[in-house]
Amino acid sequence: MDFSFLPTYWAYFNYGVLVTVMISACVVFFGTIIGILVSLLKRTNIKVFDWLVSFYVWVFRGTPMVVQIMIAFAWMHFSHVPTIGFGVLDLDFSRLLPGIIILSLNSGAYISEIVRAGIEAVPKGQLEAAYSLGIRPVNAMRYVILPQAFKNILPALGNEFITIIKDSSLLQTIGVMELWNGAQSVVTATYLPVSPLLFAAFYYLMVTTVMSALVKRLENRMGQGR
Structure with a gap:
């Protein structure tokens, strides 16, 4: 494998991974909010809300994400959104915003089911005890469940x-x-079909490994009651 391109094109990978982490952080933040709201709306037992959120989850879980991204980009044409220089790369918000919106909506559809299962795993006696203490339903859900x-x-x-x-x-x-x-830009510039992609895969592996370790650490701390 020829990795002689790294000294010249290292910045493409560094800035690329920063953009990837930034996108992922935004998507998880907004996706979690969407997922919680969808899950809570389903618990209201209001048929209109239940139908709407069920339709939303059905659509986003039943269609390929790449199709959703392409449709959103075709519909959401931001004509006056700026492009900001980010080292050797450019953050084109006319492309970035539709991507973050669709990834957040897609993630929210899956997180809503995760949240629903998590809420149902809490013993019902917890909610009944909160009500018996005079805690309002909204506060009981927020602070207890x-x-x-x-x-x-x-x-x-x-x-x-x-x-x-x-x-x-x-x-x-x-x-x-x-x-x-x-x-892929490095592949085009260097005519090396494999090495840049392998290095990108290595970068993905490092980022996901670090995130897995952080989540495991947080899980252990919560398991110890801290």
């Missing part, structure tokens, strides 16, 4: 974060300059 559910769903949320890091590579289909797109 959700903290316990979060402990139950933390491993699944960690896996979702790792999945999003890998799935962010699909944004190269609309020209977002993340890690995989940066690697």
Whole structure:
């Protein structure tokens, strides 16, 4: 394998992985909020809300993410969104925003099911005890149920974060300059078909390994009751 391109093109991978992590962090943040809201709306037992969120989950879980990204990019044309220089790469927000929106909506559909399962895993007696103490339903869910559910769903949320890091590579289909797109740019510039891609895969592996270790550490601390 020829890795002689690294001194010249190292910045493509460094900036690409920063963009990938930034995209993933935004998607997990917004996806978690969407997932919690969807899960809570399903628990209201209001038929309109239940139908709407069920339709949303059905659509986003039943169609390929790359198709969703391409449709969103075609529909969401931001004509006056700036492009910001980011080292050797450019952050084109006209492409970045549709990607983050679709990844967040897709992630939210999966996280909603994770949250639902986590809430249902909390004993019903916890909610009944909160009501008996005069705690309002909203506060009971916020301060009693959700903290316990979060402990139950933390491993699944960690896996979702790792999945999003890998799935962010699909944004190269609309020209977002993340890690995989940066690697393909190096392939085009150096005419090396394999080595840049292997190095990008190594970068992905390092990032996901670090994230897995952090999630495991947090899980252990929560398991110790800290």
